[in-house]
Amino acid sequence: MPAYTVREWDKLAYGEAEGQIAAHHADRLAGLAARSAFAGRAGRSGSGGSGVLEHGRHALRARGVVGILAAGDASLEILPKIDVAPGATPDHQNAAIRKRLVHMLAVALDLKIDLGVVTDLAWQRETLLEILIRIFCEKLTETLRKGMPRRYVGREEDLPTLRGQLDVNRQFTRHPVNPSRLACRFDLLSEDTPLNRILKAAVLHLFRLSRRGANQKRLRELAFVYADIADVPVPALRWDEVVIDRTNRSWRELFAMARLFLHDRYQTTTGGTGEGTAMLFEMNALFEEYVGRLIARAVAGTGYAVSLQGGRLFCLRAQDSERGLFQTRPDILIRRGGAVVHVIDTKWKRISARIDDPKQGVSQADVYQMMAYAQLYRAPRLTLLYPHHPGLGASDDVHARHRITGHGAILETASIDVGNGAGMLDRIRRLVLADEAMAGAAG
Structure with missing residues (x-):
């Protein structure tokens, strides 16, 4: 199966040479991208456009959505534009980007993923999808060794002896003249639960997607373990009936990973005969959630409280009805003592150095x-x-500060290096908890 890789906003030329994509594969993948939920939708927070792929005359061009498209006998992996390992080979750079993207997904979804279980060679040779499948399989296999989660489910059966309680209404309507059969109602400890049905659906779904022999073998073995669990179509899965408590806490992350593959807000899955499958993530939304969760971790225990998309105040009030108009949703609000002290809005796009542009490429609408x-x-x-x-510059930091005209507030532009995982929490903490007196010096 031909597997192609392109970076966000880069082009993949048509052709048969190395680093090019066959035109008929490009047509099918572009058609699949055009049917995804992200197609034709305006990107958030200045993503610079809409859709997943530009289907040009000479090349495919990726946009602000990353992930995997698989159609027919070809797949396309779209990786985010993250600066890593300067001077390294493209394979080593792609490996580092995959590792950073999986880390971002783990933080955004509050998952504990040991990236060390995947070898350096696998990060280079396997696509993002195959790496995620491998991590899921290993995590599920390890957890299953401790036993499959069970819970009591209500059952109604007609038995020769009483079990549980007698269902009087059913007894006299179904067996009024046959006392040898008793209408029983009882609870049974069962493994056929909503959680296990979701995990089985994820295993079967991934088996259809995976093209790696080792992953297919793992998934086949897991499908055998779940053989006695009911097959439920993905649209009919009862996510609302899953309860994660102290009795099954170890399954929380696997449940979240199943949601990642089957039903997550960052991605869309498109299926159907002859269509293919897409697992896509809008980088604006992912970057926002990633940064927001890191900030919440960084300021824990400091007296600051963090809320994501938590403001929702209105810009205007209708004069006749006092109805709110133009609701705002700041990405991140930081409060101290109940008062908002810091508003952060994340933008997944590149800004320029001040020497090139005094405005740094910051849009007027954002200001x-x-x-x-x-x-x-x-x-x-x-x-x-x-x-x-x-x-x-060499490191992430606040790059410019300006005082808002007629207002005491300071507006600053800053950056965070998502390609460098070393000391990330410390860098976030230093950015957020910077001396406010210093922030008062306008740039």
């Missing part, structure tokens, strides 16, 4: 948005946070 936040939330500090790249 107006932050001015509205300053007024509505009365926050003294506001930050537009971007992914770091080498053009901004």
Whole structure:
């Protein structure tokens, strides 16, 4: 199965040479991308466009969505544009990007994933999908060794002897003249639970997607373990009936990973005969959730409280009805003592160094948005946070500070290096808990 890889916003030319994609594969993959939920939808937070792929005359061009497209006998892996390992070979760079993307997914979904279980060679040779499948299989196999989770489920059966309680109404309507059969109602400790049905559906779904022999073998073995669990179509799975408590806490992460594969807000899955499958993630949403959760971890125990998408104040009130108009949703609000002290909006796009552009490529709309936040939330500090790249300097930091005209608030632009996992929490903590007096010096 031909497997192609392209970076976010880069092009993949048509052709048969190395680093090119066969035109008929490009047509099928572009058609699948056009049927995804992200197709034709305006990107969030300045993603710079819409859709998944540009189906050009001479090349496919990836947009602000990453992940895997598989159609027919070909697959396309779209990786985020993260600066890693300068000077390394493309294979080594792609391996490092896959590792950082899996880390971002783990943080955003609150998963504990040991990236060390995947060898360096596997990070280079396997696609993002196969790596995620491998991690899921190993985690599921390890957890199953401790036993499959069970819970009591209600059963109604007609038995020769009483078990549980007698269902009087059913007894006299179904067996009024046959006392040898008793209408029983009882609880049975069963493995056929909503959680196990979801995990089985994930195993079967991944078996259809995987093209790696080792992963297919793992999934086949897991499918055998779940043979006695009912087959339920993905749309009919009862996610709302799954209860994660102290008795099955070890299954929480596997449940979250199953949701990642089958039903997650960052991705869309498109299936059907002859269509293929897509597992896609909008980088704006993923970057926002990743940063927000890191900030919550970084400030834990400091007296600050973090909320994601938690403001929702209105810009206007209708004069006749006091109905709110133009609701705001700041990405990240940081409070202290109940008052908002910092508003952060994440933007998955590149800004320029000040030597190239005094505005750094920050859009006017973004500035107006932050001015509205300053007024509505009365926050003294506001930050537009971007992914770091080498053009901004050696390290991530606050790059510019400006005082909002007619207001005491400071608006700053900053970046965080998602390609460098070393000391990430410390860097986030230093950014968020920076001395507010220093922030008062406008750039």
